[in-house]
Amino acid sequence: MNVEEYMKTLGQQARLASRRMASADTGVKNRALEAMAKALDAARAELAEANALDLQAGREAGLDAAMLDRLELTPARIDTMIEGLHQVATLPDPIGAMTDLNYRPSGIQVGKMRVPLGVIGIIFESRPNVTVEAASLCLKSGNAAILRGGSESVHSNQAIARCIAQGLKAAGLPEAAVQVVETKDRAAVGHLITMPEYVDVIVPRGGKGLIERISAEAKVPVIKHLDGICHVFIDQAADKVKAINIALNAKTHRYGTCNTMETLLVHQAMAAEVLPDLAERYQSVGVELRGCARTLALLPGIKAAEEVDWSTEYLAPVLAIKVVDHLAEAIEHINHYGSHHTDAIVTENYTDARIFLREVDSSSVMVNASTRFADGFEYGLGAEIGISTDKIHARGPVGLEGLTSQKYIVLGDGHLRR
Amino acid sequence: MNVEEYMKTLGQQARLASRRMASADTGVKNRALEAMAKALDAARAELAEANALDLQAGREAGLDAAMLDRLELTPARIDTMIEGLHQVATLPDPIGAMTDLNYRPSGIQVGKMRVPLGVIGIIFESRPNVTVEAASLCLKSGNAAILRGGSESVHSNQAIARCIAQGLKAAGLPEAAVQVVETKDRAAVGHLITMPEYVDVIVPRGGKGLIERISAEAKVPVIKHLDGICHVFIDQAADKVKAINIALNAKTHRYGTCNTMETLLVHQAMAAEVLPDLAERYQSVGVELRGCARTLALLPGIKAAEEVDWSTEYLAPVLAIKVVDHLAEAIEHINHYGSHHTDAIVTENYTDARIFLREVDSSSVMVNASTRFADGFEYGLGAEIGISTDKIHARGPVGLEGLTSQKYIVLGDGHLRR
Structure with missing residues (x-):
């Protein structure tokens, strides 16, 4: 046969x-x-x-x-x-x-x-x-x-x-x-x-x-899903402690999983407040940072991010960071460069949370929670055969x-x- | 361009x-x-x-x-x-x-x-x-x-x-x-x-x-759906009046629609009771009948059904009729020859109804109702963009x-x- x-x-x-x-x-x-x-x-x-x-x-x-x-x-x-x-x-x-x-x-x-x-x-x-x-x-x-x-x-x-x-x-x-x-x-x-x-x-x-x-x-x-290019967006109205903890957890809890954050987006009004602290904590655990021009201004000495970084799934201790002007730019970035897998906003603002939930076109959209929660067991499905980033059927x-x-x-x- | x-x-x-x-x-x-x-x-x-x-x-x-x-x-x-x-x-x-x-x-x-x-x-x-x-x-x-x-x-x-x-x-x-x-x-x-x-x-x-x-x-x-090869099965425990009315409605309400019955299956114990009456009523409105050997014995003079009739969507005043030994044979026939669109049983028996509902692998499965009801408006969807006989998504x-x-x-x- x-x-x-x-x-x-x-x-x-x-x-x-x-x-x-x-x-x-x-x-x-x-x-x-x-x-x-x-x-x-x-x-x-x-x-x-x-x-x-x-x-x-x-x-x-x-x-x-x-x-x-x-x-x-x-x-x-x-x-x-x-x-x-x-x-x-x-x-x-x-x-x-x-x-x-x-x-x-x-x-x-x-x-x-x-x-x-x-x-x-x-x-x-x-x-x-x-x-x-x-x-x-x-x-x-x-x-x-x-x-x-x-x-x-x-x-x-x-x-x-x-x-x-x-x-x-x-x-x-x-x-x-x-x-x-x-x-x-x-x-x-x-x-x-x-x-x-x-x-x-x-x-x-x-x-x-x-x-x-x-x-x-x-x-x-x-x-199926092909990529897990997940984002955390630290909004203008983010709580600083939650923002830092979520950004750290989403990147460093495990490097090789599909729901790990690969790009961190930060509202310009929060960048100076959170990025230096965050950078120190990332670097202390060996995470390599790659930033946009505005990130580099705050974190001199890190590597400059290139266009390809925004659409790369590192599956490794590497993180791309971009400072954005406003919520709409963050959503546009996620829908354009992301893989429609899992994306989170950190915010205390009710309206920003509602807009992010509605407009981010990903299979999991989160407010004030780590992207690492995107998982069948964590969601209470009891088991998981896979994660779909398609829209048809599942x-x-x-x-x-x-x-x-x-x-x-x-x-x-x-x-x-x- | x-x-x-x-x-x-x-x-x-x-x-x-x-x-x-x-x-x-x-x-x-x-x-x-x-x-x-x-x-x-x-x-x-x-x-x-x-x-x-x-x-x-x-x-x-x-x-x-x-x-x-x-x-x-x-x-x-x-x-x-x-x-x-x-x-x-x-x-x-x-x-x-x-x-x-x-x-x-x-x-x-x-x-x-x-x-x-x-x-x-x-x-x-x-x-x-x-x-x-x-x-x-x-x-x-x-x-x-x-x-x-x-x-x-x-x-x-x-x-x-x-x-x-x-x-x-x-x-x-x-x-x-x-x-x-x-x-x-x-x-x-x-x-x-x-x-x-x-x-x-x-x-x-x-x-x-x-x-x-x-x-x-x-x-x-x-x-999508390709075919509407729909069946009505008149069970051993069917109410005769309901059976005749449903079989007539499912075939003759409209001939050219995908939810029109194309094959009538009749339990051997009901065949002699319903087929002669039904044949007369079908013939009075010009429906051509094509039967299996046992149907021909009850309705001499109608055309013999060939193998191809069991998988044909006539979209016309033509009906194939088959007498089956039992419920299991009816279900097997429907799952094998049908198009997984819409199939109905006529029965007063609780257990037969439950088995039919569970085991017939079609997008609509009915008890004591005409297949012609398979429609977005009739189901209360308010509108219908089409009917799917696939299982994925819709x-x-x-x-x-x-x-x-x-x-x-x-x-x-x-x-x-x-």
Whole structure:
């Protein structure tokens, strides 16, 4: 069987399984999740063995330390996977929920019922624990999943896949509800993203290169974000202490995450008051600053920002700083240079807060809070399959609901259209 | 300026206008709608003149009577356009609505705000009144629109476009918020659907050929449905009178609409009771019947259905009839041969109704009501830009809400991520 036939077979099996998953009882789905947790716990030795093979191959292939770290399945990470399964089991089941059943003048009663999307293709890079996260969210939301992990974690993913299959089987659900692509052939991804007859949506998780390639080539809708160029704007009416703390937290809490601030905007009336203090604190933790001309006037000695800095996601201890004339300029800058991910204003002014909330066109817009809060868990979604910076279908952190749709239901008593 | 540059210019202007539309006040948008209604009323003579040119050209080009009828702007149709504008003005403004603002354990308050999609491209065939409908829905939902009507209605569309522009201007909104493509060059559509930088979503309205071509070539999400292969299933536990009335209404209320029944499924236990009566009534109004073997045994003399009949949208007084063994077979038939549009069960049985509602994978699923109810006005959306049989973003009749998205908003008091 060549890779195209192999992927087609996975697709057909997933489509069939998705029909059964769509009407699976909540209790049955939860039992499968709990059985998976049990299977993972029982397979710790096997998981370690499989992971060791991947780590060995990774070292031989010259993977860097960060990559090897992401690849490693430590006992603590296995605990986290198991805990994640328990948590998804406790989340409310979105499927079948009926809402807004209202009577119409014609006499019919019209409402909506939440339904699964069908088959979800998930493409991710080295971290093998994504296999469990993604599988559990797809299962709970009544979807079938086809998972394609990085080729460097193939043994770990297969060992995890066996635990997932055990869990499905124990609950009497079709094992094809979660399938892990077992070939290392890179053409598998190309097929997965161009089978609209078998796959309803693709969720890529990984570096920008991967996501760009998938978006360009997919014939299936893609839930994605490319960049996290997030801003904090310190308004004229900002509280100085809140401004400094939020600007520090948004940049330095973690450097490599998509919701980390990459550009700080400061109202001209606040610049002299906050920038020198902030610069000292950034520099004390090793953050490199790059400023506009007005920033340089206040912070001589820092590097001048170039045009490209305003649209760069550093993912590193580097921060671009720009002084702006007014709120409107800050909003214009964010909508123009940002990536529509997460942007925050620090202000005590009611009207400025309202304008910023309304006019910034990003998936998360915040007042007096750190951009680092943009996250499915922090938002109370219980779990997160990714963050979308698109506007179609899902925007912002995507939890179970993002993997569902709604159909209309109409209840009548023999009603006819006049 | 060639057609590519022309379309790019429209796109750039629309993108700019969309920013202003996103934060336009509800009152301003409503004033624009009312001013458009006034302008249309004042331009009746001009509209008639422009329409006469299109009708003349259409007759010369040999358009058929149905096409010429759709093309005609009668005084009554102008009244309907004006009335439609008043109605859209009275609809609640979805934009800026904030919902589900809940506090999280971290102390932040998280909710959602409804926002426009941005720029909507609408591609439609001969009926010029679609220009007003589409423009008004895009405007009320805070979007900018680029409208491309059929080349046969170009004079009518331009006359309508002038009234729309007058309305926007009177309310102080950018005239580029609604642009009508003025070239007859067919390449314009090809450019419109491949400019993701300027257009956020495409809504094609027209024949299957148009929609298939657009879906295949678009680089932008498309809200669409291709077919309306709708079913009524008369269950074992159906009330005979309701069953006959619904089956008649769903087929004969109008033949050419997408929510008209094309296949009737009948439980074997009800077939002898309902089919002879039904056949007589269908035949008395000239509906041609095509049946499976068991149907033919009850209705000798009708045509035998072939495999292709189960997946044909007749849009004509033709009906395929199949007798099934049980509910599960009916559901399987609908999910396999149907187009996921609208399907109804007629039953008095509670459990059968629940199973049908849950398991039929269509954008509208009904109990004891005619499929003809699947319509934005009947569902209380106030208006309808189209019906989607996709699951991503919008499913079923699409009203104002389908032209919007939601962003997350986070309200804090200096909250930091721990």
